[in-house]
Amino acid sequence: MVKISQNLIRRMPKYMRVMGELQEAGITRVSSAELGRILGFTASQIRQDFSCFGEFGLQGYGYNVEHLREEIGKILGTDRGYTAVIVGCGSIGQALINNFNFVDHGIDLIAGFDVNPERIGTVMNHVPILDISEMGKFIKAHNVTVAVLAVPKAVALKTANDLIEYGIDAFWNFTNVDVVPPYSNVIVENVHLSDSLLVLSYQKANNE
Amino acid sequence: MVKISQNLIRRMPKYMRVMGELQEAGITRVSSAELGRILGFTASQIRQDFSCFGEFGLQGYGYNVEHLREEIGKILGTDRGYTAVIVGCGSIGQALINNFNFVDHGIDLIAGFDVNPERIGTVMNHVPILDISEMGKFIKAHNVTVAVLAVPKAVALKTANDLIEYGIDAFWNFTNVDVVPPYSNVIVENVHLSDSLLVLSYQKANNE
Numbered sequence: 001m002v003k004i005s006q007n008l009i010r011r012m013p014k015y016m017r018v019m020g021e022l023q024e025a026g027i028t029r030v031s032s033a034e035l036g037r038i039l040g041f042t043a044s045q046i047r048q049d050f051s052c053f054g055e056f057g058l059q060g061y062g063y064n065v066e067h068l069r070e071e072i073g074k075i076l077g078t079d080r081g082y083t084a085v086i087v088g089c090g091s092i093g094q095a096l097i098n099n100f101n102f103v104d105h106g107i108d109l110i111a112g113f114d115v116n117p118e119r120i121g122t123v124m125n126h127v128p129i130l131d132i133s134e135m136g137k138f139i140k141a142h143n144v145t146v147a148v149l150a151v152p153k154a155v156a157l158k159t160a161n162d163l164i165e166y167g168i169d170a171f172w173n174f175t176n177v178d179v180v181p182p183y184s185n186v187i188v189e190n191v192h193l194s195d196s197l198l199v200l201s202y203q204k205a206n207n208e
Numbered sequence: 209m210v211k212i213s214q215n216l217i218r219r220m221p222k223y224m225r226v227m228g229e230l231q232e233a234g235i236t237r238v239s240s241a242e243l244g245r246i247l248g249f250t251a252s253q254i255r256q257d258f259s260c261f262g263e264f265g266l267q268g269y270g271y272n273v274e275h276l277r278e279e280i281g282k283i284l285g286t287d288r289g290y291t292a293v294i295v296g297c298g299s300i301g302q303a304l305i306n307n308f309n310f311v312d313h314g315i316d317l318i319a320g321f322d323v324n325p326e327r328i329g330t331v332m333n334h335v336p337i338l339d340i341s342e343m344g345k346f347i348k349a350h351n352v353t354v355a356v357l358a359v360p361k362a363v364a365l366k367t368a369n370d371l372i373e374y375g376i377d378a379f380w381n382f383t384n385v386d387v388v389p390p391y392s393n394v395i396v397e398n399v400h401l402s403d404s405l406l407v408l409s410y411q412k413a414n415n416e
């Protein structure tokens with residue numbers, strides 16, 4: 001497989017999302033020109049993107065929506081049977097447990113961990129909340145793929161280090177702390193809400 | 209002011225964050241080399257970034273942390289007195305109301321809006337939750353800057369269109385729907401949690 005650029009990786013979920021919307025609308029095939037109109041990309045950009053992963057389209061026919069969605073899913077790893085735990089079941093952790101559809105992303109959310117005795121032992125949206133002291137054992141026993149980090153800022157680094165020790169190498173990080181040094185071989189996908197709002201503020205300030 | 213690249217805009221909040229951490233640690237000045245080590249950038253990258261906004265540093269002295277933080281804040285618009293409302297006070301909306309420190313970003317969160325009678329009339333973390341039918345009048349009366357969109361997917365587009373009609377031109381969008389067509393003059397900062405998790409999944413699948 002050819003080397004995929006960071007920008008292309010970021011476009012792939014968008015393609016996946018649009019394929020899902022087309023499928024829901026009952027559309028079975030789509031041309032690169034139509035996809036371009038929906039996404040605001042050029043048709044040649046789209047053809048070039050897909051060519052990095054092999055040939056999905058047929059000249060004169062376009063792309064089969066279902067097939068393309070499946071192929072993009074495979075590229076994105078949604079068929080790998082990944083599992084996740086949420087570490088920190090406060091406000092953000094609970095919002096994710098109750099609202100975010102992990103299964104749609106091919107990921108099974110199997111537990112939450114917390115230090116608060118009022119939360120430990122409860123079940124939120126079918127997900128058991130366990131004592132954080134049991135986390136190491138649980139992660140090893142269940143071969144957990146992804147740790148969703150939603151603990152308070154002050155304990156973010158320590159918790160991440162513990163998780164790495166338990167074998168976690170993929171973090172979905174909501175703590176607004178850079179938990180892993182750059183160039184480490186641990187994968188971190190940051191949801192830096194703070195940065196995101198500041199970018200919006202900048203754009204607003206420079207749009208006036 | 210010179211034209212600022214998208215990549216630089218995305219780095220600015222990170223600089224702001226590090227300045228805050230240095231201030232909290234009692235550090236009053238920092239060199240571009242030290243900043244580089246903290247951030248994993250080269251010193252020349254940092255000098256080049258800051259030179260786009262004017263001269264903040266003094267040769268041989270480095271940067272004054274407090275001054276630099278203030279200047280970056282001004283660039284990011286945190287001194288403009290912006291206000292925000294949250295539209296949709298379900299799980300994600302509530303997590304933001306209860307957990308996210310808008311004030312630290314120079315933004316005053318003045319109301320939430322919802323359709324659920326059990327939520328309307330309540331106060332969450334000092335923020336009043338109002339009936340969505342009053343939203344148009346409220347937004348005009350209070351000159352609201354930013355709408356945080358946290359409604360269900362099915363009503364995302366309609367709600368965004370209503371808000372644009374009420375005069376909103378800056379969205380912080382949590383709906384995972386592209387609410388505004390590309391190249392519109394309405395500013396949208398998307399928090400596409402779904403895309404973010406898929407990027408993590410991709411990286412994990414390609415790291416094995």
